[in-house]
Amino acid sequence: MPPRIVLLRLGGALLLLALLGVALFRAIPIRAEMTDLLPPGRTPAAEFLLRELRSGAATTLLLAGIESAPEPELARLSRAVGEGLRESGRFSFVGNGAQDLTEGERDLLFRYRYLLSPSTSPELFETPALAAKLAALLDGLRSAASPLLARFGFADPVGAFFDLLKGWLGQSRVQLRQGVWFAEDAAHPRALIVARSNASGLDVEAQAAAVAVFRDSFAAAGPGAARLLVSGPGVFGAEAAAAIRADVEMISVLSALLIAGFLWLRYRSLLMLAAVAVPLAAGTLAGAAAVALAFGAVHGAALGFGMTMLGVVVDYPLLLITQRRPEETLAQTARRIWPTLRLAAAAAALGLTGMIASGFPILAQLGLFGVAGLLVGVGVTAGLLPWLLPGAVFAPRPLPAVLARGFGRLRGLRAVALVVPLAGLVLLALGGPRWEDDLARLSPIPQAQRDLDEQLRRQLGAPDVRGLVALTGPDAETVLRRAEAVEGALAPLVSRGVLGGFDSPARYLPSTATQRARQAMLPTADTMRARLAEAAAGLPFRPDAFARFLDALAGSRDLPPLVAGDLGRLPVLSARLGPLLSQADGQWQGLVIPNELRDVAALRQALDGLADPAILWVDVKAETEGVVATTTSQALLWCGLGGLAVLGLLAAGLGRGWRGIPAALWTAAPIIGALLVTVTVLALAGQRLTPFHLAALLLAAGVGMDYALFLGASANSGAAEANRTLGAVFNCTMTTLLTFGLLAFCGTPVLRGIGLTVAIGVIAAFLLALTLSPPSAPPLAPRQKAPN
Amino acid sequence: MSSCAKAALLLALAFATPAFSAETTLEGTMRALAAVPRSSATFSEEKSIPELSMPLPSTGTLSWTAPDQLEKHTTYPIDETLRVRGDRLTLERPAQNMRRELSLDESPEIRPMVEAIRSTLAGDLATLRKYYDVSFGPAGEGWHMRLVPLSISIRAALQQVDIHGHAAAVQRVETRGNDGITRLLITPAP
Numbered sequence: 014m015p016p017r018i019v020l021l022r023l024g025g026a027l028l029l030l031a032l033l034g035v036a037l038f039r040a041i042p043i044r045a046e047m048t049d050l051l052p053p054g055r056t057p058a059a060e061f062l063l064r065e066l067r068s069g070a071a072t073t074l075l076l077a078g079i080e081s082a083p084e085p086e087l088a089r090l091s092r093a094v095g096e097g098l099r100e101s102g103r104f105s106f107v108g109n110g111a112q113d114l115t116e117g118e119r120d121l122l123f124r125y126r127y128l129l130s131p132s133t134s135p136e137l138f139e140t141p142a143l144a145a146k147l148a149a150l151l152d153g154l155r156s157a158a159s160p161l162l163a164r165f166g167f168a169d170p171v172g173a174f175f176d177l178l179k180g181w182l183g184q185s186r187v188q189l190r191q192g193v194w195f196a197e198d199a200a201h202p203r204a205l206i207v208a209r210s211n212a213s214g215l216d217v218e219a220q221a222a223a224v225a226v227f228r229d230s231f232a233a234a235g236p237g238a239a240r241l242l243v244s245g246p247g248v249f250g251a252e253a254a255a256a257i258r259a260d261v262e263m264i265s266v267l268s269a270l271l272i273a274g275f276l277w278l279r280y281r282s283l284l285m286l287a288a289v290a291v292p293l294a295a296g297t298l299a300g301a302a303a304v305a306l307a308f309g310a311v312h313g314a315a316l317g318f319g320m321t322m323l324g325v326v327v328d329y330p331l332l333l334i335t336q337r338r339p340e341e342t343l344a345q346t347a348r349r350i351w352p353t354l355r356l357a358a359a360a361a362a363l364g365l366t367g368m369i370a371s372g373f374p375i376l377a378q379l380g381l382f383g384v385a386g387l388l389v390g391v392g393v394t395a396g397l398l399p400w401l402l403p404g405a406v407f408a409p410r411p412l413p414a415v416l417a418r419g420f421g422r423l424r425g426l427r428a429v430a431l432v433v434p435l436a437g438l439v440l441l442a443l444g445g446p447r448w449e450d451d452l453a454r455l456s457p458i459p460q461a462q463r464d465l466d467e468q469l470r471r472q473l474g475a476p477d478v479r480g481l482v483a484l485t486g487p488d489a490e491t492v493l494r495r496a497e498a499v500e501g502a503l504a505p506l507v508s509r510g511v512l513g514g515f516d517s518p519a520r521y522l523p524s525t526a527t528q529r530a531r532q533a534m535l536p537t538a539d540t541m542r543a544r545l546a547e548a549a550a551g552l553p554f555r556p557d558a559f560a561r562f563l564d565a566l567a568g569s570r571d572l573p574p575l576v577a578g579d580l581g582r583l584p585v586l587s588a589r590l591g592p593l594l595s596q597a598d599g600q601w602q603g604l605v606i607p608n609e610l611r612d613v614a615a616l617r618q619a620l621d622g623l624a625d626p627a628i629l630w631v632d633v634k635a636e637t638e639g640v641v642a643t644t645t646s647q648a649l650l651w652c653g654l655g656g657l658a659v660l661g662l663l664a665a666g667l668g669r670g671w672r673g674i675p676a677a678l679w680t681a682a683p684i685i686g687a688l689l690v691t692v693t694v695l696a697l698a699g700q701r702l703t704p705f706h707l708a709a710l711l712l713a714a715g716v717g718m719d720y721a722l723f724l725g726a727s728a729n730s731g732a733a734e735a736n737r738t739l740g741a742v743f744n745c746t747m748t749t750l751l752t753f754g755l756l757a758f759c760g761t762p763v764l765r766g767i768g769l770t771v772a773i774g775v776i777a778a779f780l781l782a783l784t785l786s787p788p789s790a791p792p793l794a795p796r797q798k799a800p801n
Numbered sequence: 802m803s804s805c806a807k808a809a810l811l812l813a814l815a816f817a818t819p820a821f822s823a824e825t826t827l828e829g830t831m832r833a834l835a836a837v838p839r840s841s842a843t844f845s846e847e848k849s850i851p852e853l854s855m856p857l858p859s860t861g862t863l864s865w866t867a868p869d870q871l872e873k874h875t876t877y878p879i880d881e882t883l884r885v886r887g888d889r890l891t892l893e894r895p896a897q898n899m900r901r902e903l904s905l906d907e908s909p910e911i912r913p914m915v916e917a918i919r920s921t922l923a924g925d926l927a928t929l930r931k932y933y934d935v936s937f938g939p940a941g942e943g944w945h946m947r948l949v950p951l952s953i954s955i956r957a958a959l960q961q962v963d964i965h966g967h968a969a970a971v972q973r974v975e976t977r978g979n980d981g982i983t984r985l986l987i988t989p990a991p
Contacts, residue, residue, distance in 0.1 A: 116954065154850060154980070155857050157873065157883040157892055158901075160914065160958060163980030167852050189906050190888075558852035 041305035052644035075245040076469040082239035088191035091204035097230025110193035130173035143548035168561035196472035244466040257317035260759040296390030303385035319382030324752035326390030335741030344399035356666040358391035361715025367651030429784040433686035436693040449701040452637040484603040489577040492603040493524035513609025518593035528574035648704035683781035709770035717778025827937035833969035835924025943967030
């Protein structure tokens with residue numbers, strides 16, 4: 014039985030930590046911003062793209078599918094959800110079915126037809142064109158479509174209104190069944206809904222509230238067995254955090270059980286588990302607190318990753334407790350190993366500091382989390398643990414004979430180190446490690462969520478954007494004029510067949526200048542009356558048949574041009590225009606989106622001809638890949654600097670001046686070798702490296718450093734000491750493997766990558782550190798081993 | 802004879818009697834129309850549009866296949882086929898190489914116009930009443946049905962439809978809309 018005082022102190026410490034933990038997680042905000050999951054941009058085009066990803070029009074869009082019920086039920090649910098969304102007032106646009114112009118909007122657009130329609134031109138009102146239009150009108154009146162033509166044809170015989178509406182028709186892929194949108198290519202019926210929330214993409218709470226309205230409306234509709242699938246950037250950050258939390262919870266429980274089992278096996282003491290938990294909990298709390306202090310909040314994803322990564326803190330108490338000599342108190346052990354422990358922890362922490370400077374928010378949070386956690390973990394281990402465990406004795410069980418013999422043979426078996434150059438050759442043959450170039454895969458958004466988003470987007474007919482032309486200006490008019498300039502530059506490409514077409518804000522809302530120019534083209538009623546009479550000669554139109562047309566011409570010339578401020582009265586027009594024209598921070602921004610672009614160079618050349626710096630071509634694919642490459646190379650640079658700093662630290666720690674360098678290199682050699690082996694194994698396993706892999710490599714290096722330092726330091730202290738250290742390092746390796754090995758099975762790709770990297774790195778570091786450490790006296794057979 | 806068999810016999814007798822020997826009711830007429838699996842006819846139509854100084858005539862054939870297929874093939878003065886089947890409406894004018902297709906679900910303004918004819922031919926009173934206020938009465942040898950759109954916005958384009966018929970045949974359809982008055986005369990094909 015452990016002494017009462019140990020139970021009291023240890024229990025008290027754990028209770029205190031638990032209370033602190035509860036208080037801390039109540040106090041610090043946990044964020045779920047998409048923003049933090051995106052790397053920084055370093056070119057204007059990349060910055061634009063990332064700003065769009067963070068706060069652009071697309072971020073306010075929510076896509077939803079309802080499925081797993083018969084079609085009529087899905088239609089009912091879709092209508093109910095649509096109504097709920099519209100009533101909430103949180104959405105500027107909700108689309109789930111036949112989207113009719115309201116009478117008010119249609120009348121307004123009809124009134125503005127000659128100002129808005131692209132077909133307005135002087136020729137349109139000349140007698141020859143009129144004669145053709147009138148003949149076509151009569152022909153149409155004979156047809157079954159006559160009610161429609163009679164309604165608009167006499168007031169607009171030139172067909173400007175029909176041309177206007179025709180230009181608006183998108184190439185939508187949705188199908189209307191039972192009055193609501195259904196996915197066309199789905200194996201099972203799936204009703205589709207698109208909604209654009211009023212809130213900015215940066216307002217996470219409002220976005221979350223918008224998603225909640227979605228779910229509440231669905232729940233209120235009595236969905237039965239039907240399922241609601243919601244996607245969109247507003248969901249991503251939260252989904253990522255939730256998925257990571259689920260993974261982390263599973264891993265925490267499983268690895269805690271496994272580690273408990275392992276510790277029981279090795280120490281036959283449950284108290285050991287509590288002792289190990291103290292520095293781990295303290296480190297985790299310190300990490301979260303440090304990030305909250307520095308960044309104002311902790312991202313859910315960073316918290317999840319950080320907690321898993323800090324699993325390595327368990328090593329410190331294990332090293333301390335296991336390396337105690339029989340005659341020592343724990344406090345004496347702590348003092349004896351402190352220089353090495355301090356050096357190991359400082360080196361690991363120094364390696365991670367590079368991430369803080371990476372500029373990639375989640376990576377920076379993760380780096381700080383790790384640094385603070387490692388340092389506090391090691392401090393608590395050396396400073397507090399001996400006090401918490403006065404007189405407690407944990408006697409590690411001897412290593413199983415097979416392992417002891419095996420490790421004994423490995424120790425100093427330099428030939429094993431040949432695996433390092435071999436790995437180098439394999440890596441060369443593979444053409445080096447493969448780097449991730451897909452921005453989507455760099456973010457911890459779960460794959461299933463991304464697949465759903467991609468699927469809904471395709472089903473809703475959202476274009477696959479290869480690139481876009483971004484326009485900026487101080488006001489909407491300037492942006493619309495720029496859009497018209499771009500339209501003019503691109504039109505020849507469309508007629509040459511290089512470009513399929515494009516969507517432009519000015520197609521829906523022409524600039525005031527263009528509208529005024531069209532007004533100036535309109536003939537007077539008197540001129541028009543004479544031309545109409547001439548054009549209608551021989552046709553059975555009554556003389557006053559076109560009175561409404563003549564009135565409209567006169568009226569159109571006096572209309573104040575339609576401007577962005579009028580959009581409130583035009584919901585359908587706003588819905589079309591919204592994604593293409595927006596205002597943020599006093600700046601207006603427009604997008605011209607080309608489709609079926611076959612020659613990027615020709616497009617760029619056409620845009621260059623405009624020589625307007627406010628018109629920016631953004632090659633989406635190239636820019637996102639560029640962002641990933643830049644982020645990765647930055648991370649690599651910081652890792653390299655971190656590595657050099659670690660070497661410097663080792664040199665300083667292991668000896669004075671230049672003499673420390675060979676020792677530092679010798680200590681670092683197994684780590685460098687382990688990193689090379691790890692990268693090779695990852696490449697062989699088909700993993701594409703991301704900055705998260707680099708972070709994990711740094712962590713593995715930090716952990717491996719402990720092994721190399723302690724195995725190196727103990728090598729000349731006698732067989733018993735060497736074996737004790739070997740046992741401690743082995744226990745560390747096993748607990749690390751039990752945590753990170755499990756990560757390889759979780760659903761979040763980033764966590765999987767971290768798990769795989771650390772697990773491989775730790776095994777390689779352990780084996781290499783063992784083989785490269787100086788050979789000592791032959792290991793004691795288990796029965797000879799002194800009881801400690 | 803069991804009561805069951807008696808009921809069956811009575812039922813059989815009821816069906817054996819001609820539908821119009823009884824008094825002409827809306828329900829009875831609808832049942833009679835619903836019993837027609839297919840029919841074809843020729844038509845002549847005259848549109849009187851207020852803005853035109855003369856009416857526009859046209860002729861062609863009509864064919865109906867229960868429960869929801871209607872084809873109006875105009876042969877004079879232009880060749881045009883209007884086909885309705887389920888939710889789809891297609892309008893073809895081969896001379897101009899024109900083909901338009903639309904979904905009736907998607908076109909709430911067109912649907913009532915289609916249903917006035919189609920649901921009458923189908924004897925589908927429920928659908929008619931979804932869009933129209935239906936009044937019905939005997940007229941001469943046959944019957945007369947007046948359809949007034951329920952929706953105010955539809956009434957702006959289509960004020961009323963008068964359908965005259967005899968027994969299970971529709972003979973005349975007169976439509977008052979914003980394109981004037983259209984009179985459609987239907988002669989059953991031999």
